[in-house]
Amino acid sequence: MLNNNAVDIPQTYPRIGDSAPHFEAETTHGHLSLEDFKGRWLVLFSHPMDFTPVCTSEFIAFAKNADTFEKMGAALLGLSIDSVFSHIAWVRNVKEKFGVSIPFPIIADMDGHIANLYGMVMPGDLSTATSRCLFVIDPNAIIRATIYYPFTTGRNIQEVIRLVAALQVCDENAVGTPADWQPGDPVIQYPPRTQDDAEQVIGEDDGCMDWYYCTRKL
Incomplete structure (x- = not known):
C-alpha cells in the first residue's frame, strides 16, 4: 500500500572527507576517468554554459594560472552539460578572440550524469545548467574542499590556488x-x-x- 504521508528523501551529494564519485567521460582531451588523476591533486569545476561571458572570464583566469597549478601537482578539469563540439568551438573562440589557450580538458556531460553525481545542478539558480561548483580532490581521491558560486559571480582563482596550497601544507606538516x-x-x-x-x-x-x-x- 502506498504511504500518502511519505516525503521525498533528498539525494545526498559528496561532502568533504567522502571518496570522490567515480566517473568516465568524453572531454576535449579524449576519454578520461577519475582514475586518470590518481596520485595527483585534482581541481574539478563546473560552469553553467559555453559561450557565456562570466564562464569565459573564469576559463581565461584558470588558463593563465595553469602553470601554477601544474607546479603544485594539481590538475584542472572543467565540466558543463554542453557537447564536446561546443567545448571545442568555445576553446577555439577563446584562443581567437582573447589570445588565450585552454590547456586543460573540459568534460562534455550532456546527460548531466556527472553533474548530478557531484551535486552541481542547482534548480533554484538555473535549472538547465550546472552552477559554479568546485571540488578539490586529493591524490587518494578524497574530497578535501568544495566551493559553490552562483551563476552571476565568477570565482577567485587566486583563492583556489591558496586553498590547494594550504591543504598541501597541512597534510605535509x-x-x-x-x-x-x-x-x-x-x-x-x-x-x-x-x-x-x-x-x-x-x-x-x-x-x-x-x-x-x-x-x-x-
Missing part, C-alpha cells in the same frame, strides 16, 4: 592555516589535548598567544 594565510606565512599548531600539556605550552614558545593558539614558521 600536520598543522592548520589561519585566516588569510599565504604560502610562507606562519602556520597554526594543533592545540594540546590535556590540561598538563596546556600548562606546559604557556610561556615556552614566543609564538603562543595562549595555550590554544600557537603559530610557527615552517
